[in-house]
Amino acid sequence: MVLKKVKKYLLSLGLLLSCISLIGCYQEEKKTKLIILAAASLTEAYTDLEKGFEAKYTDIDLQFTFAGTTTLLPQIKQGLEADVFISANEAAMLELIKEGYIKEESANIFAHNQLALMVYKDTAFDVKSMEDILQEGIKVIVGEPNLPIGKYTVEMLDEIEAQGLYSENYKQLFMDHIVSLENSVKAIAIKVEMGEADVGVVYGTDFTALNNKWVHRIDIPKAYNPKATYELATLNNSKYKKIADKFIEYVLDKDGQDYLLKYGFMLPE
Template identity: 35%
Template sequence: MKRRLMARFLTVPLLVLGSGAHAVKLTVFAASSLTDAFTEIGREFDRRTGNRTTFQFAGSQTLRMQLEQGAQADVYASASDAQFTPLVGHLLTARQVFARNTLSVIVPRGSAVKSLADLTRPGLRIVIASPAVPVGAYTRQMLEAVDRAGTYGRDYAARFLKNVVSEEVNVRQVALKVSLGEADAAVVYSSDLTPSLKERVQAVALPGRFNQLAAYPVGVTTSARSGPQAQAFVAFLLSADGQRTLRKWGFRPAR
């Protein structure tokens, strides 16, 4: 009996060591808008797998440039195909859409700006992302849709852009300008209206016919240090639990 008990106790540290021996360190490059959702997903993924996942959040165009310049990452999650698809086949192994998003116009709480028409008032300070940033490209597509409709005058986009005082390199910086009172309005993703941000800003109605649907692709890099574990992270994003967390943070389903 004493020998059996001793054997059982001795196997415990070996089992613990064994579970950690296969853990790997993963580096995930992800669009800024994914910061909250991926931080939560990463914690749960690591808890289940024993891996150590670290994230680098930035504008998708910045992350793409870093990958093209040789930066080491295992997974890349972009906010648009424009910054993702050109890398498939030489820096990325494949493409899978794991989430979708829409645009939202935000203003400080209590603002007199109530509609898209108000955004062209002279002297209004608007902040958007630069054209290379996915949300910046979607913003300009939204403005083109408004112009085509003619609902607010055919020169709406020109009058809107005349009020732009800053173009940022990622969507979180765009949202920050409004929350700090440095801008009167901004265009961000719907997912950027996090609980903490909603304490300081409110959304202006954006008719569905003008809004844009953003697809978020993800893929494993060809230089991934552990392809199977990187694939496991992608699979977790697409799993029911991963999709539930993404929905919690304001993203739309992948399908």
């Protein structure tokens, strides 16, 4: 008799746990997945922002893909399912607006960044300025010229040369030291951290508590340091435009801006 009661109790308990599990799964399935394609330089800031946003909006699951802006562009044009695009320059956003993937009124500037030199700590060279990069034997890594980080680098070199600084043909001398062109700013940082080059041109926000073990930062003078501009917008093919707009509102509001400041980004004036 006692054994029967125990079996009945265990059976009831099993059914109860199964119901609880099914309810949990059902609630999880009810979350709306918002797919966001974002510039690689936002990885740390927006991985953190994701936690804050999802704590506030418990029915939304943010799904980020971080990559170089020019890696994301063709994916959007090939019909990749996504809701929000976040670019590290205005040119990429303008291209998508012109080609009908984004409405102009949807695009918002939300942050700025600046270039910095990432120097491998164990380099054999004494690098304290842009002029020091011209030392014989220094290896430099930059972004591909079609990437925002690559375009900003070229813009910087053009301005140095226009101002007649360091050398008559500084741009070419600098480029002679380039040993690799990378497809994202994170790829530049990783290679410098591993000692595959002495110097990399990155964003100021690419320096973290972790990589300062292997690299240090050299600030680039504002006189020729271009201001990187970040924009975000809802994609026209988004299935969840209202939720995408809610995410953009969060980014533009104080909560979202505080995450950017925490990771060293500059806010629009």
